[in-house]
Amino acid sequence: MTILTPTNNSQVSADGVPDEALLNRMASEFFALVPGAAQAAAQFLPGLSHLNEPQPAPVSPAGKAPVIEPQSSSSAHVPPLAEPGIAQGVPAIYAAALPHNGGSSVAPSRPQAGGASSPYYFLGGEHAYPSADTGLDSLAAQATGSDQVSARAFGLPGQDQLQRLLGELYPAKPATATSATPANELSATYYFQQGEQNYWDAAPHAANPALAAPFDIHAVRRDFPILAERVNGKQLVWFDNAATTQKPQSVIDRLSYFYAHENSNIHRAAHELAARATDAYEGARNTVARFLGAASPEEIIFVRGATEAINLVANTFGKKFIGAGDEIIVSQLEHHANIVPWQQLAAEKGAVIRVIPVDDSGQILLDEYRKLLNSKTRLVSVTQVSNALGTITPVQEIIALAHSAGARVLVDGAQAVSHLRVNVQALDADFYVFSGHKVFGPTGIGVVYGKKALLEQLPPWQGGGNMIADVTFERTQYQPAPARFEAGTGNIADAVGLGAAIDYVERIGLEKIALYEHALLEYATHGLKSIPGVRLIGTAHAKASVASFVLAGYKTEEVGHALNQEGIAVRSGHHCAQPILRRFGVEATVRPSFAFYNTCDEIDRLIAVVKRLSATRRS
Structure with missing residues (x-):
């Protein structure tokens, strides 16, 4: 030693x-x-x-x-x-x-x-x-x-209050429960439907209050330099994680190191820096493949983000396999990026878009979805986690039902990969997309996963260098996937930065992250519900760490401004998800969204501002 x-x-x-x-x-x-x-x-x-x-x-x-x-x-x-x-x-x-x-x-x-x-x-x-x-x-x-x-x-600010709260919400089973009883054997009910169902059955949860922070929250926070920033004289509270996540020092340093020591174009040169850059880029592809549980790195395509990823699928799979009279199914929960490309394709091809409704909690109605599936269904494209409500959708069942009808499935995982463990093979997804900046990586980088056998059938989307095997003036031969879909000089450095971000998340552990973030969500929901005039938008049993709400007597931007005055960053608006907000009769919400570097103390600061506004609200 x-x-x-x-x-x-x-x-x-x-x-x-x-x-x-x-x-x-x-x-x-x-x-x-x-x-x-x-x-x-x-x-x-x-x-x-x-x-x-x-x-x-x-x-x-x-x-x-x-x-x-x-x-x-x-x-x-x-x-x-x-x-x-x-x-x-x-x-x-x-x-x-x-x-x-x-x-x-x-x-x-x-x-x-x-x-x-x-x-x-x-x-x-x-x-x-x-x-x-x-x-x-x-x-x-x-x-x-x-x-x-x-x-x-654990060094969790606000932990004592959280433990008391969770102890009330999730009492141990009488008589037989002891301090040694496993957490999965303790009774647990959701905060807004007491006694009806056990919550989040398929994911780790905070039924045991002692596990509220299964990592050193103080050490984690020191990894993110921007959390020391001050806004309006107050220490920054970053509750806009559903829009973008902050970056750990390891990602910042990895980007700096690439530009200082490895910067070059890739795949097409014999010199040393090209070899370093190519190794770093393809190493990041391997990291993403492992992170998603893909069968091969050849199933991973780098793009600019989830929006470009969905457009890529629409312009390759969609244009080849969807025609007049065919049907595309989406849900009411979707981000505009998972609606507009399909509308454009449907207008061009004469296809039809069908929409899965949601219930009053914001969860997909599976029985209604079954009714939509038929022999004309060519594609089902759904989010795994709603960016506006935080709803976790039953994607595995959605995929299985679609496949039984002969349809392919795209899963928008932009809001899921930073909160939940994803295995695309276990899900049996045909396509899975996400953005790097939502998982503590750089902006301008994203991923399309596609089954290899399916990618091999698809035409390229863009033409140019890197995606070709041979070009003459008479014809062009294309590279196999993934190079076929990566024309030109890609975002090499940020792909490498994404690999570093995934390394960071995996070292902490997504199971631990999910456990802690759900405890934060429970804590925030309990506090918001206690404030007169607050209406929560989206109360599904299965939720990631999003707590959308409106406050009677105030516009959402007024609440956002008041929070900003105290150094608290939240999103206020329609969140590029207008259809689902209109389902609940609102045009906008205030959306605090949490990550594993947030704390109960920070939530207390938000609650204090909303309480003050509530106490002086206009009738």
């Missing part, structure tokens, strides 16, 4: 004692080497058995992957860095996490000002364990061989 010694004078006091940040990090790395610690954590956290599987390197608070035993890179494309040490302001035991064979690993970055908490979200650090009375002490003691191990509480 490596002996950890401080090598940076800035981290050692005058009497030679390391400061708290260094001690915290050293302790974290020690716990990471303790045999059985991950197994102990996995036993305690329901649904997190994946902790026993090989994990990617943990993310440090600055987004860098700490390397305890420095190793030389096997990639010829990346020159070794100078010894870190004092000159770079970081301990020598931290080797730079450089891309290996052009992969999307994070690039070296500046040390984080103000010290660092543990990067090991489920093993080490100040906020690693839920509480001392959860039974984890004994598990950790078994794993370490020690009979004295103390657990520490």
